[in-house]
Amino acid sequence: MKRVSESTSNHVTICKFRREKSPPGRITVDEQIVRLNEQMDMVLENQKQIIETLRKLTNSGSKADESRESLIEEEELQKFPLTEIEQLDIVEEALNDPDNRYFQTMKDIIKPENKPRPGGLRKHFHLLMKADFFVQFNYDGIHNKYPFKKYKNFNNAIYPFDEAVSIFLVAWRRVSSDKSAKMRAHNGRVWGTLHDGKFKVQSVTEADLEEALDVLDGSFFINESVCIACGINLPHNAQARQELRELCNITAKDGVSLLVKEVATERIVAVSFNKIQYPPAPGEDHFFLKFRNEVAQSPQARRLMDFMIEVDERIDVCAMYNMDCFCELMFLATLPSHERMGLGRTLASYTIELTKELAEGKGLEDIDEQLRSKRPEAVTALWSGSFSQKVGRASNFKVLNSVSYEDFEFEGKRFSERISPLHKTCEHVIYKF
Template sequence: MEWYTTKCGKYRIESLSAATFPGALEVIRIAFCQDESVSIGCEVNKNPVAAEELLELCADAALDGVSLVAVETSTGHVVAVAFNKIQVATSSEKPFFEIFAEERCTQASSRALISYMADVDGRCNLFDKYKVDCSLEIMFLATLKEHRNNQLGTHLCRISIDLARRLKNGPVSKMSLQDLGGKFSKMAERSLPSVYPKICQAIWTGAGTQNIGKKLNFTVHLAVPFTEFVYNGKSYAERLGDESAFCEVVALAL
């Protein structure tokens, strides 16, 4: 059963399900992999194979049961998505993103994007800062172009925060490998962590998500200019055509 369904004008926000999973991946492929700042900076937008590898990361996150979609009520089409990931503090293992980049990315572009995430996360240890053992990370947030400016990203983030708070009472939903279907059904099964999120975290990579963070009272703990990240001889800022572009590491105590 879906954990959450709420109306937002001509849309509804609901938990990711087997029925909406393919549409959610298509939003990532079309919107995130083409338009998001780091995807442009490391040329995922020019590499379809790299984009497909990022979809595998989304499938992995989907198994945590905390991702959300925005569905257009008149058509039933998924038009926006928040792929969210439960992150658990560990002392012995490498961070999740670093492991994924090493073990499951064959393309330099996808490795660069995920390594960027691990790098920026590593510069600001939010677990230590907040003295917590678990977080919900708003990992990939995207909306199809024709449905932007409808506050869907804000709604998805706000409800992600609400979902994270509810997890202290136990898992609210769980997708199975069978729900993912296709090549994703061959991924390794895993159990959900026994701890629950005490903070919600994200890396905002553009003005749109940075404005969402301000609206929802996220605290900015680190800002990093895109001039610091280079792929194939060009900085991310150079590819974006904006030398002042930057990302933010943010968090919100639950």
């Protein structure tokens, strides 16, 4: 409310009017203003007293509420790791208040004494939620599972402690790792050498996996055409890149992915993440769709997955070639410092050789135990740029279909508007034995 006059030290001073003596029985405007200001001072003084009284009452009530809440939380905080949906609902509701003690408790679990546990969330998520409870979830709540996307506060509470990954992503990795065969921990089979022994091609092993994934960060995610079209190359879309790293992490467990190492430095300079594909069981989604629905959360990663799924489904290679299993050369990447050295072509050639061995029942000891009964009859790929298309031609892949980037959109722009004009199409290709 705006005062008519100026007030100093609770004394009213009339600044803009000159007092005049009022005629008998009449009150001048000046006198009316003075009276109004005096009444206003009384009102303000009363307000101060009322506010002070309310503040005391509120503080007293808050302390009582805090005391009650503290006792309740003491009981609820003992429920980690969570084992049932009701507990997760309680935590989710409590985390609406950022000062709730659950936040600090979760931080203490993940980073005791503010120091990350060795292995981070991927090895210690079971301290927050039991694995047999977590497997009852997927991201969207499909296939009769709980929707993890519902628990936004629980997810967000983790980000300050481990900003590189989402909680669902890390937990999905851990649980899937516990329930599937792990990659062999040996040095990795050496498939061959090139450039007079300066480089060697070998299988991706658990020991090499993180560095192999880093090659994607340094090349594929920033230079590959569809990654650019979907904004995955942009610095602020780190979650999308992390989700695609997770796709490759799971893919590598098949045991058919390859890498190129610089012999002198043991540095990984090129990778080929390969996946054994086969029709899913009735009622189940195929691998890419399952990952897209249950793990990928970012719109960028989902759009890339949708693109791969759509282009793959335009040609039913299993029906076309009367086969029920093939190896998909999923992501092929070379560090910029080692481009134009034939490393991509070499990885494609050895992927073909590896797949041929599996078709003949050889080398089965190096792959996931659950895949040893499979006999892939071909290698397929999506060559998304003119450079990888040259690799395909040099390796004798056959083009099944070519799609124009004019036909695909993301966030209001055609892929062709974001991708270099050097790369106009994506080719679906096959190498059939």
